[in-house]
Amino acid sequence: MPLIKTNDAKCRDCYKCVRSCPLKAICINTSPDNIQTHARIIEEVCVQCGQCTVVCPQKAKVVRNDLEEIKDILANKDIRVVASVAPSFPVHLPLSRPLALPGILKKLGFAYVGLTSVGADLISIEHNHVDKQVPVISSACPAVVNLVEQHYTHFLPYLSPLVSPIIAHGRLLKKQFPGSVVVFIGPCIAKKGEIISDKVKGSVDYALGFRELWDWLIDEAIDFENLENTTFDGYIPDKANLFPTEGGQLLATSLSTDIMDDGVQTVTGLENCINLFEDLHGFKENQMPGFIEMLACNGGCLGGPCGVTKDNIYAKKQKLLYFYAHNKLSHKPDAQKRPSLPSTDLIREFSNRKIELPVPSEEQIKNILAQTGKYTPQDELNCGACGFRSCREKAVAVYRGHAEPQMCIPYMRKRAESISNQVLAAMPNAVIIANEDLIVTEINPAALKMFDPQSRQIVGQQLEQFIDPGDFQLVLKEKKAIMSDFCILRNRTIARQIVFPLENMVVGIFADITKEVNQQEELLRVKTQTIDRAREVIKKLMTVSQEIAGLLGETTAETKILLNQLIKLMQE
Structure with a gap:
């Protein structure tokens, strides 16, 4: 699985990840149906800073998570699992008692819990003993190393030839506990990629983000209200615990931390690192700073993407400084015994991985x-x-x-x-759109013809100049559509209308039914006339019938009298 991938079902092509990435290491791919586009990480361009995972509003960026594998290993009692915890833990985990963390990790099955700053201490000492070219660019941040190897290969000779703190600590733990599994726990995504890179593979087995750890603790139903302070194992450094902050490496390496000293430079934030590399091309060699501390996250590791707390960088820095100034991290005898590693375990090489x-x-x-x-x-x-x-x-x-x-x-x-x-424009029905002040903002040709065929300046005018605004006002007030099958407009046009609300607007659609109504009225008139005439005919028929009946009655009576007289004569 890639280190960072996109959940296509969640991606809504908002391009926020593209905007946040200074290297534009994100490709927008169109789906086969040509409807939905999805953001994909371009691995050969990406330096794994992880900021796209932070800014994505849909949480569509998925980071490789090895938690289940770690749990399976911890369940095997024949394997010793040791933890290397980044010294920024007090400000990235929302623990009321940060020093409860070592004890929590022991309960989860870790046999040993040390601080990654032990590795930082080792490389700080070694820095003064290795050959290097000026300016020396720190290699502690794996995202910065990726940036140089993949994009600014001109500066490869200037990278400090030292491993990062986590690799140094991992190699130390491997020597102290042969056959053990080393798990790094920290705020960094790039370290997940670093530990499997060819040059340092095998020093650390897994990298777990603070967010992943916190989700694990929630699942384990840890009682956060009743935690007690515990202590870390092994050596507890002093200045190296401030490696996560701006200037922390300068302090630990005993370099000048004077911001006015032109011999050193501290840069945090990937875009700032890129800008410095761009500008260094124009510097003369004697203008270069002697040492450049570069960290890809804003504010250093305090701005790492795998943190849990939402404090800003300045608050985190203050809390970190206070924590290490006022807390004793261990009372164990070996806490003051600085370990050592051969220089060969602290030296590394770099590769040109630039893709043209x-x-x-x-x-x-x-x-x-x-x-x-x-x-x-x-x-x-x-x-x-x-x-x-x-x-x-x-x-x-x-x-x-x-x-x-x-x-x-x-x-x-x-x-x-x-x-x-x-x-x-093509709609046969009249459409008129007005804003909340009932000023016309849009009208189509059919509406122009219906409401004011002589004018072409309806847009921008008050609606009431052309139509009774009553229904429009009611719709704006109640936010409900009004439908009417019959209304008479000011110009005697008969229309069927619907008026409905949109965001901060109201729309009226009118269908001219004048012709239909007139046709119906004409049909009704014809029907009425036909019925009236039919009634007249019936009346006349009835009159004629009655007259004929009267005449027939008189004739019959006279005939009867004559016949009776004839019968009487015959009888005589």
Whole structure:
């Protein structure tokens, strides 16, 4: 599994990780359906600083977690498992009693709990005995080492030829406890990658983040309210415990910590480290500082991505200084016995791991920019919304397959507005949009024709000048849609309407049904006339029938009289 990967189900292509990464070591890939894009770490570019895991609002960045393997090893009583705890633990773990940590780890199964600052102490001493070129760039931070090996290979000869504190401590523990499993516990993601790198592999077996440890403690239902102070095992350094802070290595190595001393320089934060490397190219050799302490996280390891507490860097630094000034970390006899390692165990080499990425021509850059409507320098907004510092930088990323043209937010917004306007203009129904003050902000041609065919200046005018605003006011007040199948507008247009709220706006859609209503009324009139005429015909028929019946009645009576007279005559 890669050290950092993206959970595609959670990624929402917000580009926040791209914006936070100074190296742009994040590739935006489009899914097969061309709908969802996902951020993927470009491993050969990434230096494993881990800041993308901190800034991701969806928590879509997943860091390799070896906790289950560590638990399985701890369950094997035949294996000795020893812990190396970063000295920044008092400010990264929300323990009311930070010194309860050694005891907690012992309960979890660790046979030995020491401080990583022991390794820092060893390399601080060795620093004064190794050959090095000026300026010496500290190699304590694995992310900085990655930065030099992968991006600024010109400075490889200037890296201090010493291992990092965790590697030094791991090698010491391996010598003290042959066959043991060493687990580093700290705030750093880059150390997870460092311990498996070719040059130092085997010195430390696992690296566990403070966040992972804290989640483990929660699962174990540790009673945090009733903890007691315990002590660390082995040697307890003094100044080396401040390695996690800015200037901590200078202090531990007995170098000048005077901020006005041009012989030393302290830089924290990956972007600041990059800026210094860029600027050092222009320095003359006699202008170079003698020693440069570089830490990739802002504020040093106090700003590590695997911490739990939310305090700012300044609060963390003050708490750390107070903690080590007022607490005794061990009462054991060996606490003052400084261990030693052969110089061969503290020396390391570095590799050139730079990958030459393809560089587009000027013509290719222009063609890529044109895909998002950028034809002149004035079209290049350089807004940074896509995550890149400039439109041209993004164009280069597109050429390399690390970005999509559609990541340009202003272009996509303009395109969406264009499509929206086309749809709005093509709608046969009248659409009018007003703000909270009932001032018209948008109107389509159908609405212009319906409300005021003589005017083209409805936008920006009060709604009441063209239509009764009553329903619009009610919708703004109650935040509910109003539907009406029949309303008569001021120009005698009959319409079917729906008025509904949007964020800080109200929208009215009107369907002209005047013709339909008129047709219905005409049909009703025809029906009424037909019925009336039918009734007249019936009436006339009834009259004729009655007259005929009357005439038939008289004739019959006369016939009857005549026939009776005839019968009477015949009888006589």
